[in-house]
Amino acid sequence: KIEAAKSRFSTDAAPNTLSEITTYNNFYEFGWDKGDPARNARLLTTDPWAVEISGLVDRPGSYGLDDILKDAPLEERIYRFRCVEAWSMVIPWIGFELAHLLNKAGVQPGAKYVAFETLVRPEEMPGQTTRSLDWPYREGLRLDEAMHPLTILATGLYGEAMPNQNGAPIRLVVPWKYGFKSIKSIVSIRLTDTQPETTWNMQNAREYGFYSNVNPEVSHPRWSQASERRVGAGIFAGREDTVMFNGYGAEVAGLYAGMDLSKDY
């Protein structure tokens, strides 16, 4: 059991069950089907693990997971999670603010973006033996998004270590963005002055923007984002309205003041 403080950022909505959270995953490194990660991810070796922090930082280098966690202020963050495919869950993550790690590495004044990469290890990640995506999986945030207190690196859920299929041992969680922004099994964090390439944007820029904030008014070109189905709500539960910034507008809307979010989607 991981000791973690409660957080004022937690929602009071009821979390999904552990079984729902761990059997319904998009993690293409382990296959296309949402059941594939639960079947295939046990192969993944997560110990030892290190994250390479590089780019515009004062203290670049390979940070071992123990080193990252030893002074990290762990909290339980019960967040809403909204997938770009228009389903959602509520997940009780255990994690700490990304800002904590970035400050430890020392962000240099010229840094404007943070680029993340997932592990590439085809012998343990069978999906990577196909070219379904351009590996490694890449994601990125603007520096102010990365430093926001809602943005966390999660290392567990439901009080236990992160299950492999959910992105063990350390993953990003950005609750006001579509789920694919919350990159899993991170091995590289790089501070840059230019907007980094991101996997789904590289795959189809018209459908997946760099920002990918949850926005009921901006449709995915192939489906509406106006509503979502809550996983676990029951067969006849229907849909809920999707809320701007996934309901975190009070905290994050200011980050995008003056921007046209139908263009910067």
Added chain:
Amino acid sequence: MAAVTDRINGLARRIPTGVVWAGATIPFVWLVWAAATNQLGADPVKAIELKLGLWGLQFLLASLCITPLRRLGLNLLRFRRALGVMAFFYIAMHFLAWVVLDMGLRWDEILRDLYKRPYIILGMVGLLAMLPLAVTSTNPAIRRLGPARWRRLHRLAYVAAMAGAAHFVILVKGWPAEPLLYAGAVAAVLLVRVRLPRPLRA
């Protein structure tokens, strides 16, 4: 080869078509039971929707295999009506699952999807193409239309299969293999018809 096809034809003649009708309803009965007993995983609605659509496409493909198989000497024509009507049944249930379970009867969103979303439009084209086929699947309807007109009308099955396969390919994120394999199968059963000699075409 002829010996094998004769054996199979002989066997097929002894199977009542009722067996195919009954067999084709088994997946549906299983699905209802699995849904009622919570065995469809974390997102049962998506599972129901996907399975119904997939079975519809499979039955449609099976019905479209009857003609090419006849070219190889296999006569399974007696079973085509059951395969075709059950394809329509599964596609109609797939549509209902979308409207009721997935969209939760949000008519404004449903109507917007129906004119804005290419994959929804393609799915509707497929369903609507199958509707006249289902309606004219009875013996009196065939007699009333006459065999030539009935056969011409039932080429709508090609439209339904193409629309269904395209619907499957473009509704997913990225390019997974499964929808592409179905699209390839539909292309194959339609392409063999292009090269069939006239009298066999149907």
